[in-house]
Amino acid sequence: MYLRSTQELTHAAAQVILQGAIAQAESMGVPQCIAIVDAGGNLLAFLRMDGAKVLSQLSATQKAITAASSRVPTGGVPGDVELKLAFATGGQLTNLKGGLPIVIHGQVVGAIGVGSGTGDQDVEVGQAGIDALMAVLS
Amino acid sequence: MYLRSTQELTHAAAQVILQGAIAQAESMGVPQCIAIVDAGGNLLAFLRMDGAKVLSQLSATQKAITAASSRVPTGGVPGDVELKLAFATGGQLTNLKGGLPIVIHGQVVGAIGVGSGTGDQDVEVGQAGIDALMAVLS
Amino acid sequence: MYLRSTQELTHAAAQVILQGAIAQAESMGVPQCIAIVDAGGNLLAFLRMDGAKVLSQLSATQKAITAASSRVPTGGVPGDVELKLAFATGGQLTNLKGGLPIVIHGQVVGAIGVGSGTGDQDVEVGQAGIDALMAVLS
Amino acid sequence: MYLRSTQELTHAAAQVILQGAIAQAESMGVPQCIAIVDAGGNLLAFLRMDGAKVLSQLSATQKAITAASSRVPTGGVPGDVELKLAFATGGQLTNLKGGLPIVIHGQVVGAIGVGSGTGDQDVEVGQAGIDALMAVLS
Numbered sequence: 001m002y003l004r005s006t007q008e009l010t011h012a013a014a015q016v017i018l019q020g021a022i023a024q025a026e027s028m029g030v031p032q033c034i035a036i037v038d039a040g041g042n043l044l045a046f047l048r049m050d051g052a053k054v055l056s057q058l059s060a061t062q063k064a065i066t067a068a069s070s071r072v073p074t075g076g077v078p079g080d081v082e083l084k085l086a087f088a089t090g091g092q093l094t095n096l097k098g099g100l101p102i103v104i105h106g107q108v109v110g111a112i113g114v115g116s117g118t119g120d121q122d123v124e125v126g127q128a129g130i131d132a133l134m135a136v137l138s
Numbered sequence: 139m140y141l142r143s144t145q146e147l148t149h150a151a152a153q154v155i156l157q158g159a160i161a162q163a164e165s166m167g168v169p170q171c172i173a174i175v176d177a178g179g180n181l182l183a184f185l186r187m188d189g190a191k192v193l194s195q196l197s198a199t200q201k202a203i204t205a206a207s208s209r210v211p212t213g214g215v216p217g218d219v220e221l222k223l224a225f226a227t228g229g230q231l232t233n234l235k236g237g238l239p240i241v242i243h244g245q246v247v248g249a250i251g252v253g254s255g256t257g258d259q260d261v262e263v264g265q266a267g268i269d270a271l272m273a274v275l276s
Numbered sequence: 277m278y279l280r281s282t283q284e285l286t287h288a289a290a291q292v293i294l295q296g297a298i299a300q301a302e303s304m305g306v307p308q309c310i311a312i313v314d315a316g317g318n319l320l321a322f323l324r325m326d327g328a329k330v331l332s333q334l335s336a337t338q339k340a341i342t343a344a345s346s347r348v349p350t351g352g353v354p355g356d357v358e359l360k361l362a363f364a365t366g367g368q369l370t371n372l373k374g375g376l377p378i379v380i381h382g383q384v385v386g387a388i389g390v391g392s393g394t395g396d397q398d399v400e401v402g403q404a405g406i407d408a409l410m411a412v413l414s
Numbered sequence: 415m416y417l418r419s420t421q422e423l424t425h426a427a428a429q430v431i432l433q434g435a436i437a438q439a440e441s442m443g444v445p446q447c448i449a450i451v452d453a454g455g456n457l458l459a460f461l462r463m464d465g466a467k468v469l470s471q472l473s474a475t476q477k478a479i480t481a482a483s484s485r486v487p488t489g490g491v492p493g494d495v496e497l498k499l500a501f502a503t504g505g506q507l508t509n510l511k512g513g514l515p516i517v518i519h520g521q522v523v524g525a526i527g528v529g530s531g532t533g534d535q536d537v538e539v540g541q542a543g544i545d546a547l548m549a550v551l552s
Contacts, residue, residue: 002289002413003380004188006282011436011463013278022425040316041192042468046460049425054456069193081234081257087224088197088232088253104279137278149298149325160287180330184322187287192318280464317468345469357510357533363500364473364508 008038009102009110013133014045017102017112020132025049025125030117032125033060036102038110041065041092049116056115063099063122064113065092071108074099075119098122102130104137147176147240147248151271152183155240155250158270163187163263168255170263171198174240176248179203179230187254194253201237201260202251203230209246212237213257236260240268242275284314285378285386289409290321293378293388296408301325301401306393308401309336312378314386317341317368325392332391339375339398340389341368347384350375351395374398378406380413423452423516423524427547428459431516431526434546439463439539444531446539447474450516452524455479455506463530470529477513477536478527479506485522488513489533512536516544518551 009017014036025032031051036044041064048057066074075097077085082095097119102110112129114122147155152174163170169189174182179202186195204212213235215223220233235257240248250267252260285293290312301308307327312320317340324333342350351373353361358371373395378386388405390398423431428450439446445465450458455478462471480488489511491499496509511533516524526543528536 002286002292002409003283003385004286006284007279008282010278010280011461014461016278038316040314040318042316042462043460043471044462046457047425047428048456048458050422054454057457066193069191071191083221084224084232084234085197087221087229088200088234089193090196090229092196093193109279133278146326149323152323178330180324181322181333182324184319185287185290186318186320195319342469345467347467359497360500360508360510361473363497363505364476364510365469366472366505368472369469 007104007107007109009044011044016136017129017133018045018047021112021114021125021129022047022049024128028121028124030121030125032114032116032122033057034125034129035061035064035113036110037061037064037068037113039068039108041068044110052116059094059096060098060113060115062092062094062113063096063115064111066094067099067101067111067113068108069093071101073101073123098126100126100130102133145242145245145247147182149182154274155267155271156183156185159250159252159263159267160185160187162266166259166262168259168263170252170254170260171195172263172267173199173202173251174248175202175206175251177206177246179206182248190254197232197234198236198251198253200230200232200251201234201253202249204232205237205239205249205251206246207231209239211239211261236264238264238268240271283380283383283385285320287320292412293405293409294321294323297388297390297401297405298323298325300404304397304400306397306401308390308392308398309333310401310405311337311340311389312386313340313344313389315344315384317344320386328392335370335372336374336389336391338368338370338389339372339391340387342370343375343377343387343389344384345369347377349377349399374402376402376406378409421518421521421523423458425458430550431543431547432459432461435526435528435539435543436461436463438542442535442538444535444539446528446530446536447471448539448543449475449478449527450524451478451482451527453482453522455482458524466530473508473510474512474527474529476506476508476527477510477529478525480508481513481515481525481527482522483507485515487515487537512540514540514544516547
């Protein structure tokens with residue numbers, strides 16, 4: 001009643017995710033900023049690939065924080081509330097595509113946020129990062 | 139002429155409001171972030187329920203501040219000015235639904251802001267909090 | 277290797293802690309701001325007691341965040357680095373007394389931060405909050 | 415006359431530095447937050463090791479930014495100006511130990527910032543990161 005059990009990503013896991021995302025981005029020829037946060041939205045790992053946009057550091061991180069908080073992929077908030085939510089959270093909640101929750105055994109343990117490509121490219125790279133973790137866990 | 143009488147919520151009142159809101163949220167199965175502020179917009183009480191979104195802490199608080207300031211429920215600002223108001227207040231004024239003023243004897247003594255559900259769920263939980271206070275006052 | 281098990285405070289636990297702290301503050305006749313955060317520093321619960329200082333909301337919260345991050349009571353940072361740490365963390369790390377980690381089975385699951393009294397009073401109230409949780413857990 | 419040649423760290427280099435720093439921190443048994451920035455102070459790579467302090471994310475990054483900007487290790491600013499510099503830069507310039515410039519052929523190409531241990535431990539881990547890069551370059 002007073003405590004609940006949960007799981008956390010280790011930094012070894014964060015590195016596996018990062019490598020998977022980088023490999024995908026390289027195969028697509030799209031340099032990316034990649035951020036991984038824990039379930040509480042605190043940064044675990046980050047990499048800006050050669051040629052990725054400098055400001056995408058910020059958006060990639062906010063995508064990851066948003067996905068960790070909402071527990072669904074970013075980009076699905078209705079258009080009539082997305083800017084209100086952005087303002088009300090000091091810009092932390094973003095509705096840009098490219099943030100994906102990392103779900104293990106039905107529990108969100110963190111999220112990945114990717115930015116510097118198109119929204120669809122960002123999602124593809126983020127998913128590859130998650131897939132890499134799932135591969136080593138299975 | 140130089141002073142006017144006013145009333146303030148005690149922290150006992152804030153706790154009653156919080157309990158009423160929590161009970162409603164539990165009965166709905168929707169975990170919420172619940173913030174209660176005084177008439178000046180300063181935080182009196184807050185609770186993040188198990189499973190509520192982390193970023194909703196921020197939006198719930200801004201909803202409460204907005205409702206305390208405007209003295210009407212949040213969400214009613216015309217669309218052509220809501221973003222201007224958000225900008226002009228550094229994001230503190232939000233037009234998201236879920237902020238309700240707490241009115242006693244015709245005077246706004248504070249507000250409750252709720253976030254993590256849909257706008258309508260947030261309003262329902264906030265109203266339950268206010269109702270709990272009214273029940274002990276009557 | 278890729279996941280580690282951990283425990284989180286529920287909001288029921290946060291409320292027990294809050295009640296214990298409030299009771300102690302009332303018995304001392306010292307109104308307090310009381311903040312409880314999870315292990316990642318995100319706010320779980322907050323209460324500002326009648327007569328507590330408004331700005332202590334901020335310091336109480338930062339004390340809690342600092343204790344959750346450093347995993348030791350606040351106030352022990354050497355004087356020659358405390359301001360540097362405050363600056364380097366945007367003011368989030370504070371060396372004011374009144375922040376205590378909440379340790380269960382040797383693991384930090386969160387922290388309590390108390391502010392509005394003297395440093396020693398703040399610590400006493402924070403400890404009473406933790407004691408209340410330990411009492412229900414044992 | 416109008417352009418000057420410079421060199422930049424690739425993300426492959428950032429990963430080598432990160433690995434070297436992680437290996438050293440693991441051998442010391444001191445979990446760390448490790449940030450690597452380019453010569454302009456923009457984040458290239460980051461990792462928070464299991465058990466490192468959450469708030470050290472911020473200080474580690476500011477140490478790296480400071481070292482990249484000043485082109486000397488952090489911690490050497492005279493005490494009578496360090497807080498003035500912190501104020502004047504919005505907290506970005508820190509005089510905490512643990513930030514080291516990365517110098518290649520006499521040119522600063524970036525910096526590493528480490529935080530969560532003592533100042534001396536932070537420097538040791540940062541130096542190990544730089545050494546790892548030098549080893550692959552030679």
